[in-house]
Amino acid sequence: MRQVVRTHRVENKLTQAISTQGGLTIADALQRAAESVEEVREECMGALDDKIAEIETATSRQAFQGTANEMARVYTLANEILNEAGAFGLAELSEAGRSLCELTGNWRDGGIDVEPIRVHVAAMKSLRRPDIAGNTSLRMAVLDGLRQVTAKLSAQVRAAG
Amino acid sequence: MPQDRELNRWINLEKVSVLALDESVHGCKILTQILRGFGVRNVRASTDVNEARGTLISTPIDLVIADPGTDGDGIELLRWLRRQDRSVNRFAPIILVSGHSTPSMVRRARDSGANYFVAKPLTPATLLDRILWVARDKRPFVEVGEYLGPDRRFKDDGPPLGGAGRRVGDFQIEEEQKGAART
Numbered sequence A: 001m002r003q004v005v006r007t008h009r010v011e012n013k014l015t016q017a018i019s020t021q022g023g024l025t026i027a028d029a030l031q032r033a034a035e036s037v038e039e040v041r042e043e044c045m046g047a048l049d050d051k052i053a054e055i056e057t058a059t060s061r062q063a064f065q066g067t068a069n070e071m072a073r074v075y076t077l078a079n080e081i082l083n084e085a086g087a088f089g090l091a092e093l094s095e096a097g098r099s100l101c102e103l104t105g106n107w108r109d110g111g112i113d114v115e116p117i118r119v120h121v122a123a124m125k126s127l128r129r130p131d132i133a134g135n136t137s138l139r140m141a142v143l144d145g146l147r148q149v150t151a152k153l154s155a156q157v158r159a160a161g
Numbered sequence B: 001m002p003q004d005r006e007l008n009r010w011i012n013l014e015k016v017s018v019l020a021l022d023e024s025v026h027g028c029k030i031l032t033q034i035l036r037g038f039g040v041r042n043v044r045a046s047t048d049v050n051e052a053r054g055t056l057i058s059t060p061i062d063l064v065i066a067d068p069g070t071d072g073d074g075i076e077l078l079r080w081l082r083r084q085d086r087s088v089n090r091f092a093p094i095i096l097v098s099g100h101s102t103p104s105m106v107r108r109a110r111d112s113g114a115n116y117f118v119a120k121p122l123t124p125a126t127l128l129d130r131i132l133w134v135a136r137d138k139r140p141f142v143e144v145g146e147y148l149g150p151d152r153r154f155k156d157d158g159p160p161l162g163g164a165g166r167r168v169g170d171f172q173i174e175e176e177q178k179g180a181a182r183t
Helices: A013-018 A026-038 A041-060 A068-087 A091-105 A115-128 A136-159 B025-037 B049-058 B073-082 B103-110 B124-136
Strands: A005-008 B017-021 B042-046 B063-066 B094-098 B116-119 B141-144 B147-150 B173-176
Touching (some): A013 B124, A041 A068, A041 A115, A041 B025, A068 A091, A068 A115, A068 B025, A091 A136, A115 A136, B025 B042, B025 B124, B049 B073, B063 B124, B073 B103, B094 B124
Parallel strands (some): A005 B173, B017 B042, B017 B063
Antiparallel strands (some): A005 B141
């Protein structure tokens, strides 16, 4: 079957704009962007704690069934923790968010035991504690524990086909 | 990350209009703050896909940076944009920025017509590097089947030996010079 291919050669206005006179050097742009992000650090840290608390509240309720809707909400919050903690250099908290995404992404239709989610919440809360946040080896230990939980459960999913 | 020799290069993003879409309020703030640090004055930040659609209908945009969202609404918005024959933003460069992605989401993102896919968490260095890359991107837009977006093939080493070529020129071609499409 012959397939029609159309090509469009378009002007990229971005190309022209970037090279106009004025502006700033790349080094300055990076420096200013880093400073600009710092302006919202406090607010974003508060939001991260709120997101962890929301997952904790949702999964501690007796009524939590791990339905598709409930799992979707936990997945969304975990993804936001991954993104926003990482933007502020909280690498282990970001990785904990990724681990929870992996976990809940495998059970988007529900059916997961809530306990592994609670383990992630406990780990995230501990990573926000100043004594652990300031200790690299403790942070790594917390993260290693989470990776093992997620790897074990993911292996179970693969084995179940 | 820009090379050391690039760090003293001057760039000017003051007059660039950017649509920043992220359904997370704080994700959107972080993205907006990074862009303002780069010197972008005109950031149209949105946490709502429908609001972003309204902006794309009513306002000329030079660059779209969008998080597809965990349900992929952002991807559908970009596919919609590429199909708007009369929109001034139809061929706007698009950078998708995404955190955790399922394999199906990656496939949908690949076929969305975006110019580049960036993994979160965002850092200023990575984002600026990709913006500059997109500004240098000279790939033509290709419209074939359901796809409309930059040519997804980055290299052209010719057709494989003994095989039929699949590039433009191997099919019936309707070459359209649309240099004025975005003017």
